[in-house]
Amino acid sequence: MFSEKSAGAVIFREEQGEIFYLLLHYAGSKPGSRGYWDFAKGHLEEGETEEAAARREIEEETGLKDLSFVSGFRQSIDYFFKFKGRTVFKTVAFFLAETRKKEITISDEHIGYQWLPFEEAFKEMKFANAKNTLKQANNYLIKGSILG
Secondary structure (H helix, E strand, O other): OEEEEEEEEEEEEEEOOEEEEEEEEEOOOOOOOOOEEEOEEEEOOOOOOHHHHHHHHHHHHHOOOOOEEOOOOOEEEEEEEEEOOEEEEEEEEEEEEEOOOOOOOOOOOEEEEEEEOHHHHHHHOOOHHHHHHHHHHHHHHHHOOOOO
């Protein structure tokens, strides 16, 4: 079995006391698929730390450079997927990062983006592990010194 490691972040911004989360629209791999909404993430390059990979991937996928990573938050998810007939085991480390920018520039990997409050973002997400990551990040912000 093959394995991959990726890193990304739950990106948020605050506007007039409300938190908005960034979701990227990934195109579906099957014809007719509407795709899915998820966080910015990507593969670690050789010798790269998880946080360095997350920063690089976020910049590549969104153009965001002004990220402030929230200390102490790291959520990991694992899943299997098929690629060219092979089963791949993937681990993704997610951090929590704040930006002050609203406008982003998406890469050609995505077909759209949106900033949503927690409840709406949670409803848009398809995968249970992504929903759980969003929930954990939101709880961390609420209980932590950032919003509490």
